Amino acid sequence: MKRPTIADIAKRAGVSKGAVSYALNGQPGVSEETRARIQAIAQEIGWRPNVAARSLSGARADAIGLVLCRPARFLGVEPFFMELISGIEGELAANSCALMLQVVPSHEAEIAVYRRWWGEGRVDGAILVDLHADDPRIPVVEQLGMPAVVTGHPSGTGSLPAVWSDEVVVLREVIEYLAALGHRHIARVAGLPALLHTRIRDEAFAEICAESGVTEHPVVHTDYTGEQGARATRRLLSSRARPSAIVYDNDIMAVAGLSVAQEMRLDVPTELSIVGWDDSPLSQVVRPSLTAVTRDIPACGAHAAQTLLRLIGSGETGSLEGPAARLLPRGSTAPAGM
Amino acid sequence: MKRPTIADIAKRAGVSKGAVSYALNGQPGVSEETRARIQAIAQEIGWRPNVAARSLSGARADAIGLVLCRPARFLGVEPFFMELISGIEGELAANSCALMLQVVPSHEAEIAVYRRWWGEGRVDGAILVDLHADDPRIPVVEQLGMPAVVTGHPSGTGSLPAVWSDEVVVLREVIEYLAALGHRHIARVAGLPALLHTRIRDEAFAEICAESGVTEHPVVHTDYTGEQGARATRRLLSSRARPSAIVYDNDIMAVAGLSVAQEMRLDVPTELSIVGWDDSPLSQVVRPSLTAVTRDIPACGAHAAQTLLRLIGSGETGSLEGPAARLLPRGSTAPAGM
DNA sequence: AACTTTCGCTGAACCGTATCAGCGACATGA
């Protein structure tokens, strides 16, 4: 009860293997009549193409790779990645392409994975996330010649196409919204300083605050964990002149900050306004529900996957702007106390 | 600048391809001297085995599959899966085995994925999660002959080995702890009723409550979302005789429940005790921090992966009990109000 | 009618590895 092969089909159809291959791949070279007959037989005996054989013949691996480089504990609590993955998958499944996933502890390990995957012919390309400033992965991937798209600002992606959404625009929306509510002292609890998008937000934050009459705009960097988010919040709220609003770089830190505020008997939103980033169901579960920057993460993933598939298929490249983020006001923001 | 193959190595070493294959796979058939020479050459020219060719030769695909069957939105917020995945990966990486991931909307789609993966020779086996009562995947996987391990109670896994942790023991720990604190009315906000482990917990909950003198023990089923967790909590707390403690089936619902309680001006823990399940960083971020059932999810994943690899390698089967869960008391539980 | 083109198909080569039968050289045992 072995798996049927095209040879079996060829025998039953009374044609050669080559004809079967043409018929099943929609290639010219067989009559429509024969094609239909062959397809019917393939269907009947439950034939599936063997990916190994197919990719050995110089074709594709029909898989793309995704490497996540964050500690397990942090990954779990960050809904971003799961949503991204499911978005990627939606696009891949439509093209019967598989996703290879690996979680690694460091950039070196990540690079080693790309080397291995590409060397072994396991993947046709990869999606790179969490772009760093002067990211060491970029030159390696370029040199390998492996098709790849980067989710992140195109300024740091070298020759690789990027799929990104403009963070500056939405950050401006956030600051101007808070400024309009009368906030003049806005703090930012940021993520990892090594990440490129953190830097971009950092710069834009300072600039936009200055423009909007927000005189105080301190930034604290963290590792995205709730723990560090809580600690940063505690420090900010303990300082002599405490901010009247805090913008967080992810949801879990915003929730942690909310708890710290409540612990310190500060009412949210009347005494402190809170804005989260990358809105997840979490934001709506806490009281008050969190005002947050939201964007369609699965759509970003789908977008990246689509771009990669096009790159693999036709070599066609080019950075594309993905779905835009926008501010979703909820209960955690209010006019600044007088 | 093609990828080097064993033929290239053979040429440079002045031996046959066969000898190279033996040398690089640790097989007998070459002298240690020749082996070392061949390995050095392989190293030098950067040779990597081509998985396609390797698996075509009847060997392995060197990949295992994992299919997640939950809507994208729910997946993201549930830290469980990411932690499980990173645990699986840790074990796989050590055996240079890859993980194929797919997210699907239904069991039928999931089964189709197994059929395809196995038919195409893409995977050597799979890990099944979210076991249902009378799970339709079990007979299909058995019939396919695909090695698989199931994370869940062995009562429903047919001939497939299971990796599970005893939920009844820890549930007893929870109930007896709450009973000891004087709680006589404990509600449970459960997950999807179709899941086998929900049923097991349901049954055990009723039984243990009865034994422990907990006279009232209502159960509400949900879909694991914070939204439904909040709604269930609201309903429970609005009833005439409200529970003095609620046990939730996951973290996000526990957090949602906590918010609802605060919204209803019920103090946690003095007026309501809350226990979460599958402790994530989330539990420690809210105030009060949540008493929760905790277990080492990455370890469970690693365990499952290890069992699967052994099953693939030697056909050796057998269910194994994984790391045990235990109760971690924090700030959200207290003696029942008089 | 002779020539060219197109169609539908065949047969063989090829991708990179694993594996098996066999072969000479040498060691071992009776």
Next chain:
DNA sequence: TCATGTCGCTGATACGGTTCAGCGAAAGTT
């Protein structure tokens, strides 16, 4: 001394597809 292994290696083949050159027949062109 001869039969018997064992060692280290070779050469061939298999795996399941893709792809290419080529071939006979039919159709079209002049």
